[in-house]
Amino acid sequence: xxxxxxxxxxxxEFIRALPKAETHLHMEGACPFELLQRADxxxxxxxxxxxxxxxxxTSFNQFMDLYVAYCGEFFTSAERYHDAARIVLATCAAQGCxxxxxxxxxxxxxxMKDTGPEVIxxxxxxAPRGLELRVFAGMCHDTYQGAGKDLVDxxxxxxxxxxxxxxxxxxxxxxxxTGEVWARARRAGKxxxxxAGEFMGAGFMERILDELGVxxxxxxxxxxxxxxxxxxxxxxGIALDVCPLSNVKLAVSGIRSMADHPIRRLFDAGITVTVxxxxxxxxxxxxxxxxxxxxxDLGFSRSELVRVAENSLRVALVPEHVRGAxxxxxxxxxxxxxxxx
Ligand code: ADE
Ligand code: ZN
Numbered sequence: 001x002x003x004x005x006x007x008x009x010x011x012x013e014f015i016r017a018l019p020k021a022e023t024h025l026h027m028e029g030a031c032p033f034e035l036l037q038r039a040d041x042x043x044x045x046x047x048x049x050x051x052x053x054x055x056x057x058t059s060f061n062q063f064m065d066l067y068v069a070y071c072g073e074f075f076t077s078a079e080r081y082h083d084a085a086r087i088v089l090a091t092c093a094a095q096g097c098x099x100x101x102x103x104x105x106x107x108x109x110x111x112m113k114d115t116g117p118e119v120i121x122x123x124x125x126x127a128p129r130g131l132e133l134r135v136f137a138g139m140c141h142d143t144y145q146g147a148g149k150d151l152v153d154x155x156x157x158x159x160x161x162x163x164x165x166x167x168x169x170x171x172x173x174x175x176x177x178t179g180e181v182w183a184r185a186r187r188a189g190k191x192x193x194x195x196a197g198e199f200m201g202a203g204f205m206e207r208i209l210d211e212l213g214v215x216x217x218x219x220x221x222x223x224x225x226x227x228x229x230x231x232x233x234x235x236x237g238i239a240l241d242v243c244p245l246s247n248v249k250l251a252v253s254g255i256r257s258m259a260d261h262p263i264r265r266l267f268d269a270g271i272t273v274t275v276x277x278x279x280x281x282x283x284x285x286x287x288x289x290x291x292x293x294x295x296x297d298l299g300f301s302r303s304e305l306v307r308v309a310e311n312s313l314r315v316a317l318v319p320e321h322v323r324g325a326x327x328x329x330x331x332x333x334x335x336x337x338x339x340x341x
Pocket of ligand 2: 024026167195218278
Protein backbone atom coordinates (compact mmCIF):
# COMPACT_ATOMS: atom_id res chain seq x y z
CA UNK A 1 0.00 0.00 0.00
CA UNK A 2 1.43 3.41 -0.86
CA UNK A 3 1.65 5.66 2.18
CA UNK A 4 -0.55 8.22 0.52
CA UNK A 5 -2.89 7.44 -2.35
CA UNK A 6 -4.05 10.47 -4.32
CA UNK A 7 -7.76 11.22 -4.19
CA UNK A 8 -9.95 10.64 -7.20
CA UNK A 9 -11.80 13.88 -7.79
CA UNK A 10 -15.37 13.81 -9.05
CA UNK A 11 -15.36 14.14 -12.83
CA UNK A 12 -16.53 17.76 -12.97
CA GLU A 13 -13.89 18.89 -10.50
CA PHE A 14 -11.28 16.88 -12.41
CA ILE A 15 -12.25 18.64 -15.66
CA ARG A 16 -12.23 22.07 -14.03
CA ALA A 17 -8.76 21.46 -12.64
CA LEU A 18 -7.31 20.65 -16.08
CA PRO A 19 -5.49 23.67 -17.51
CA LYS A 20 -6.98 23.93 -20.98
CA ALA A 21 -7.86 26.18 -23.90
CA GLU A 22 -11.09 27.12 -25.61
CA THR A 23 -10.09 27.71 -29.21
CA HIS A 24 -13.41 27.85 -31.06
CA LEU A 25 -15.74 30.45 -29.56
CA HIS A 26 -17.86 33.01 -31.40
CA MET A 27 -18.34 36.07 -29.22
CA GLU A 28 -21.78 36.86 -30.65
CA GLY A 29 -22.84 33.25 -30.19
CA ALA A 30 -21.71 33.38 -26.58
CA CYS A 31 -23.77 36.49 -25.80
CA PRO A 32 -24.81 36.35 -22.13
CA PHE A 33 -28.60 36.21 -21.86
CA GLU A 34 -28.55 38.55 -18.88
CA LEU A 35 -27.22 41.32 -21.14
CA LEU A 36 -29.98 40.76 -23.69
CA GLN A 37 -32.52 40.86 -20.88
CA ARG A 38 -31.04 44.07 -19.51
CA ALA A 39 -31.16 45.66 -22.97
CA ASP A 40 -34.76 44.56 -23.64
CA UNK A 41 -36.48 43.05 -20.60
CA UNK A 42 -39.88 42.72 -22.24
CA UNK A 43 -38.67 40.87 -25.32
CA UNK A 44 -36.44 38.58 -23.29
CA UNK A 45 -38.77 37.92 -20.39
CA UNK A 46 -38.62 34.15 -21.00
CA UNK A 47 -35.63 31.86 -21.61
CA UNK A 48 -35.09 31.24 -25.33
CA UNK A 49 -36.84 28.26 -26.88
CA UNK A 50 -33.48 26.85 -28.04
CA UNK A 51 -32.47 26.30 -24.41
CA UNK A 52 -35.00 23.49 -24.10
CA UNK A 53 -33.32 20.14 -23.52
CA UNK A 54 -34.85 18.50 -26.58
CA UNK A 55 -34.43 21.45 -28.94
CA UNK A 56 -32.67 20.78 -32.25
CA UNK A 57 -32.07 23.23 -35.06
CA THR A 58 -33.74 22.17 -38.28
CA SER A 59 -31.06 23.79 -40.47
CA PHE A 60 -28.04 26.07 -40.36
CA ASN A 61 -30.25 28.80 -41.86
CA GLN A 62 -32.67 28.55 -38.95
CA PHE A 63 -29.69 28.77 -36.59
CA MET A 64 -28.43 31.91 -38.38
CA ASP A 65 -31.92 33.45 -38.39
CA LEU A 66 -32.11 33.01 -34.61
CA TYR A 67 -28.58 34.38 -34.30
CA VAL A 68 -29.67 37.56 -36.03
CA ALA A 69 -33.02 37.73 -34.23
CA TYR A 70 -31.41 37.52 -30.79
CA CYS A 71 -28.04 39.18 -31.21
CA GLY A 72 -28.25 41.19 -34.43
CA GLU A 73 -29.30 44.31 -32.55
CA PHE A 74 -27.12 43.79 -29.49
CA PHE A 75 -23.56 44.10 -30.81
CA THR A 76 -23.71 47.77 -31.73
CA SER A 77 -20.62 49.14 -29.95
CA ALA A 78 -17.21 48.31 -28.54
CA GLU A 79 -18.74 48.72 -25.08
CA ARG A 80 -21.31 45.99 -25.80
CA TYR A 81 -18.54 43.64 -26.95
CA HIS A 82 -16.63 44.46 -23.78
CA ASP A 83 -19.62 43.76 -21.53
CA ALA A 84 -20.26 40.43 -23.24
CA ALA A 85 -16.60 39.44 -23.22
CA ARG A 86 -16.26 40.18 -19.51
CA ILE A 87 -18.91 37.60 -18.62
CA VAL A 88 -17.92 35.09 -21.30
CA LEU A 89 -14.22 35.13 -20.42
CA ALA A 90 -14.84 34.95 -16.66
CA THR A 91 -16.94 31.85 -17.35
CA CYS A 92 -14.08 30.33 -19.35
CA ALA A 93 -11.55 31.09 -16.60
CA ALA A 94 -13.83 29.56 -13.97
CA GLN A 95 -13.78 26.32 -15.99
CA GLY A 96 -9.98 26.14 -15.94
CA CYS A 97 -9.21 27.85 -19.25
CA UNK A 98 -5.79 29.42 -19.46
CA UNK A 99 -6.27 30.48 -23.07
CA UNK A 100 -9.23 31.58 -25.16
CA UNK A 101 -9.39 32.24 -28.86
CA UNK A 102 -12.55 34.09 -29.75
CA UNK A 103 -13.81 35.50 -33.00
CA UNK A 104 -16.18 38.35 -33.72
CA UNK A 105 -18.12 38.75 -36.95
CA UNK A 106 -16.11 41.34 -38.89
CA UNK A 107 -19.01 42.73 -40.99
CA UNK A 108 -20.74 43.80 -37.74
CA UNK A 109 -18.37 46.77 -37.88
CA UNK A 110 -20.00 48.02 -41.08
CA UNK A 111 -22.95 49.35 -39.09
CA MET A 112 -21.06 50.55 -36.02
CA LYS A 113 -19.38 53.84 -35.27
CA ASP A 114 -16.57 52.22 -33.25
CA THR A 115 -13.59 50.96 -35.21
CA GLY A 116 -12.24 47.41 -35.42
CA PRO A 117 -9.20 48.18 -33.26
CA GLU A 118 -11.51 49.76 -30.64
CA VAL A 119 -13.72 46.67 -30.59
CA ILE A 120 -10.74 44.33 -30.28
CA UNK A 121 -9.17 46.40 -27.52
CA UNK A 122 -12.52 46.41 -25.70
CA UNK A 123 -12.71 42.61 -25.91
CA UNK A 124 -9.10 42.23 -24.77
CA UNK A 125 -9.61 44.61 -21.84
CA UNK A 126 -12.29 42.22 -20.56
CA ALA A 127 -9.91 39.27 -20.08
CA PRO A 128 -9.44 38.32 -16.43
CA ARG A 129 -5.91 38.30 -15.07
CA GLY A 130 -4.03 35.16 -16.03
CA LEU A 131 -6.16 34.36 -19.09
CA GLU A 132 -4.38 34.61 -22.45
CA LEU A 133 -6.77 35.89 -25.10
CA ARG A 134 -6.48 36.04 -28.87
CA VAL A 135 -9.09 37.78 -30.99
CA PHE A 136 -9.92 36.72 -34.53
CA ALA A 137 -12.04 38.39 -37.21
CA GLY A 138 -14.61 36.02 -38.66
CA MET A 139 -15.89 36.48 -42.17
CA CYS A 140 -18.17 34.63 -44.57
CA HIS A 141 -17.56 33.19 -48.02
CA ASP A 142 -19.26 36.26 -49.55
CA THR A 143 -17.93 39.03 -47.28
CA TYR A 144 -15.32 40.37 -49.73
CA GLN A 145 -17.43 42.78 -51.73
CA GLY A 146 -18.30 46.49 -51.51
CA ALA A 147 -17.51 47.97 -48.11
CA GLY A 148 -16.78 44.47 -46.81
CA LYS A 149 -13.78 44.23 -49.13
CA ASP A 150 -12.23 47.45 -47.76
CA LEU A 151 -12.93 46.30 -44.21
CA VAL A 152 -11.15 42.98 -44.72
CA ASP A 153 -8.17 44.68 -46.38
CA UNK A 154 -7.98 47.21 -43.55
CA UNK A 155 -8.32 44.57 -40.81
CA UNK A 156 -5.12 42.84 -41.89
CA UNK A 157 -3.17 45.92 -40.80
CA UNK A 158 -4.67 46.16 -37.28
CA UNK A 159 -1.97 45.29 -34.75
CA UNK A 160 -4.68 44.31 -32.24
CA UNK A 161 -5.99 41.53 -34.50
CA UNK A 162 -4.48 38.09 -33.94
CA UNK A 163 -6.01 36.14 -36.78
CA UNK A 164 -8.82 35.51 -39.22
CA UNK A 165 -11.42 32.77 -39.51
CA UNK A 166 -13.83 31.78 -42.28
CA UNK A 167 -17.29 31.01 -40.93
CA UNK A 168 -20.97 31.18 -41.83
CA UNK A 169 -22.77 29.18 -44.45
CA UNK A 170 -20.27 26.55 -45.61
CA UNK A 171 -22.02 25.65 -48.82
CA UNK A 172 -21.75 29.11 -50.36
CA UNK A 173 -19.11 29.02 -53.12
CA UNK A 174 -15.51 29.36 -51.95
CA UNK A 175 -14.51 32.47 -53.89
CA UNK A 176 -11.03 33.08 -55.38
CA UNK A 177 -10.28 36.09 -53.10
CA THR A 178 -10.20 33.86 -50.05
CA GLY A 179 -6.86 32.15 -50.71
CA GLU A 180 -5.22 35.46 -51.59
CA VAL A 181 -6.52 37.16 -48.42
CA TRP A 182 -5.52 34.20 -46.22
CA ALA A 183 -1.97 34.28 -47.62
CA ARG A 184 -1.80 38.05 -47.18
CA ALA A 185 -3.01 37.72 -43.59
CA ARG A 186 -0.18 35.29 -42.80
CA ARG A 187 2.35 37.64 -44.37
CA ALA A 188 0.93 40.35 -42.08
CA GLY A 189 1.62 38.10 -39.07
CA LYS A 190 -1.94 36.91 -38.50
CA UNK A 191 -2.86 33.30 -37.73
CA UNK A 192 -5.35 31.83 -40.18
CA UNK A 193 -7.97 29.15 -39.70
CA UNK A 194 -11.31 28.26 -41.29
CA UNK A 195 -14.58 26.44 -40.65
CA ALA A 196 -14.87 23.37 -42.85
CA GLY A 197 -16.11 19.80 -42.64
CA GLU A 198 -19.12 20.79 -40.54
CA PHE A 199 -21.76 20.79 -43.27
CA MET A 200 -19.55 20.10 -46.29
CA GLY A 201 -17.57 16.91 -46.78
CA ALA A 202 -13.93 15.91 -46.72
CA GLY A 203 -13.45 17.17 -50.29
CA PHE A 204 -14.25 20.68 -49.14
CA MET A 205 -11.76 20.34 -46.28
CA GLU A 206 -9.11 19.38 -48.82
CA ARG A 207 -9.92 22.52 -50.82
CA ILE A 208 -9.65 24.66 -47.69
CA LEU A 209 -6.24 23.13 -46.95
CA ASP A 210 -5.06 23.55 -50.55
CA GLU A 211 -6.45 27.01 -51.25
CA LEU A 212 -6.28 28.70 -47.84
CA GLY A 213 -3.18 27.01 -46.44
CA VAL A 214 -4.57 26.77 -42.92
CA UNK A 215 -3.15 24.47 -40.25
CA UNK A 216 -6.24 24.43 -38.08
CA UNK A 217 -9.81 23.68 -39.07
CA UNK A 218 -12.90 24.58 -37.08
CA UNK A 219 -15.08 21.43 -36.81
CA UNK A 220 -13.56 19.27 -39.56
CA UNK A 221 -15.54 16.26 -38.41
CA UNK A 222 -16.54 15.09 -41.88
CA UNK A 223 -12.91 14.17 -42.47
CA UNK A 224 -13.93 10.77 -41.07
CA UNK A 225 -15.57 10.13 -44.42
CA UNK A 226 -12.19 9.90 -46.18
CA UNK A 227 -9.20 7.80 -45.17
CA UNK A 228 -7.07 9.95 -47.50
CA UNK A 229 -8.11 13.15 -45.72
CA UNK A 230 -7.47 11.58 -42.30
CA UNK A 231 -4.01 10.53 -43.47
CA UNK A 232 -3.36 14.05 -44.69
CA UNK A 233 -4.48 15.63 -41.40
CA UNK A 234 -2.12 13.29 -39.55
CA UNK A 235 0.78 13.80 -41.95
CA UNK A 236 0.48 17.58 -41.97
CA GLY A 237 -0.33 17.90 -38.26
CA ILE A 238 -3.60 19.72 -38.93
CA ALA A 239 -5.60 20.25 -35.74
CA LEU A 240 -9.40 20.17 -35.57
CA ASP A 241 -11.24 22.44 -33.11
CA VAL A 242 -14.30 20.24 -32.63
CA CYS A 243 -17.55 21.25 -30.92
CA PRO A 244 -19.43 17.99 -30.35
CA LEU A 245 -22.54 19.32 -28.59
CA SER A 246 -22.88 21.98 -31.27
CA ASN A 247 -22.81 19.28 -33.94
CA VAL A 248 -25.55 17.34 -32.13
CA LYS A 249 -27.80 20.38 -31.72
CA LEU A 250 -27.30 21.37 -35.35
CA ALA A 251 -27.80 17.73 -36.40
CA VAL A 252 -24.67 17.91 -38.53
CA SER A 253 -24.17 15.06 -40.98
CA GLY A 254 -26.74 12.78 -39.39
CA ILE A 255 -25.39 13.12 -35.84
CA ARG A 256 -28.46 12.67 -33.67
CA SER A 257 -26.77 12.13 -30.33
CA MET A 258 -23.32 12.19 -28.82
CA ALA A 259 -23.06 8.44 -29.28
CA ASP A 260 -22.99 9.07 -33.06
CA HIS A 261 -20.24 11.69 -32.86
CA PRO A 262 -17.06 10.89 -34.83
CA ILE A 263 -14.65 12.63 -32.42
CA ARG A 264 -13.85 9.22 -30.88
CA ARG A 265 -12.81 7.91 -34.30
CA LEU A 266 -10.80 11.05 -35.04
CA PHE A 267 -9.01 10.81 -31.71
CA ASP A 268 -8.32 7.10 -32.16
CA ALA A 269 -7.03 7.79 -35.68
CA GLY A 270 -4.34 10.01 -34.17
CA ILE A 271 -5.78 13.35 -35.29
CA THR A 272 -5.08 16.33 -33.03
CA VAL A 273 -8.54 17.20 -31.76
CA THR A 274 -9.56 19.85 -29.24
CA VAL A 275 -13.04 20.56 -27.89
CA UNK A 276 -14.77 23.92 -27.58
CA UNK A 277 -18.25 25.30 -27.05
CA UNK A 278 -18.72 27.24 -30.35
CA UNK A 279 -21.86 29.30 -29.54
CA UNK A 280 -22.77 28.59 -25.91
CA UNK A 281 -25.75 30.98 -25.85
CA UNK A 282 -27.42 29.30 -28.83
CA UNK A 283 -26.36 25.78 -27.84
CA UNK A 284 -26.92 26.06 -24.08
CA UNK A 285 -23.64 24.26 -23.45
CA UNK A 286 -20.40 24.81 -21.56
CA UNK A 287 -16.84 23.69 -22.18
CA UNK A 288 -17.11 21.49 -19.10
CA UNK A 289 -20.15 19.75 -20.59
CA UNK A 290 -18.18 19.07 -23.78
CA UNK A 291 -15.53 17.19 -21.77
CA UNK A 292 -18.20 15.45 -19.69
CA UNK A 293 -19.96 14.27 -22.85
CA UNK A 294 -16.72 12.80 -24.21
CA UNK A 295 -16.39 10.77 -21.03
CA UNK A 296 -20.04 9.79 -20.57
CA ASP A 297 -21.10 9.10 -24.15
CA LEU A 298 -17.89 8.21 -25.95
CA GLY A 299 -15.91 6.47 -23.25
CA PHE A 300 -13.01 8.91 -23.06
CA SER A 301 -11.03 7.93 -19.97
CA ARG A 302 -9.60 10.57 -17.68
CA SER A 303 -6.17 10.19 -19.22
CA GLU A 304 -7.75 10.66 -22.65
CA LEU A 305 -9.44 13.85 -21.43
CA VAL A 306 -6.00 15.00 -20.27
CA ARG A 307 -4.74 14.40 -23.83
CA VAL A 308 -7.59 16.48 -25.27
CA ALA A 309 -6.73 19.31 -22.85
CA GLU A 310 -3.07 18.90 -23.82
CA ASN A 311 -3.98 19.20 -27.51
CA SER A 312 -5.79 22.45 -26.75
CA LEU A 313 -2.71 23.88 -25.01
CA ARG A 314 -0.50 22.72 -27.87
CA VAL A 315 -2.46 24.67 -30.49
CA ALA A 316 -2.61 27.86 -28.39
CA LEU A 317 -0.79 30.85 -29.89
CA VAL A 318 1.59 31.53 -27.02
CA PRO A 319 5.36 31.59 -26.50
CA GLU A 320 6.85 28.16 -25.79
CA HIS A 321 7.78 28.98 -22.19
CA VAL A 322 4.13 29.79 -21.42
CA ARG A 323 2.97 26.56 -23.07
CA GLY A 324 5.65 24.62 -21.19
CA ALA A 325 4.47 25.96 -17.84
CA UNK A 326 0.85 25.02 -18.65
CA UNK A 327 1.85 21.53 -19.78
CA UNK A 328 3.80 20.98 -16.55
CA UNK A 329 0.79 22.10 -14.57
CA UNK A 330 -1.45 19.77 -16.60
CA UNK A 331 0.87 16.84 -15.92
CA UNK A 332 0.78 17.62 -12.17
CA UNK A 333 -3.01 17.82 -12.11
CA UNK A 334 -3.28 14.58 -14.06
CA UNK A 335 -1.12 12.75 -11.53
CA UNK A 336 -2.82 14.29 -8.49
CA UNK A 337 -6.42 13.79 -9.54
CA UNK A 338 -6.70 11.09 -12.18
CA UNK A 339 -5.25 7.95 -10.75
CA UNK A 340 -8.32 5.77 -11.17
CA UNK A 341 -10.09 5.39 -14.52
N1 ADE B 1 -20.86 30.91 -36.89
C1 ADE B 1 -21.26 30.70 -35.64
N2 ADE B 1 -21.39 29.39 -35.40
C2 ADE B 1 -21.05 28.74 -36.53
C3 ADE B 1 -20.98 27.40 -36.92
N3 ADE B 1 -21.28 26.42 -36.06
N4 ADE B 1 -20.62 27.13 -38.18
C4 ADE B 1 -20.32 28.10 -39.03
N5 ADE B 1 -20.36 29.39 -38.72
C5 ADE B 1 -20.73 29.71 -37.49
ZN1 ZN C 1 -17.83 27.91 -35.16
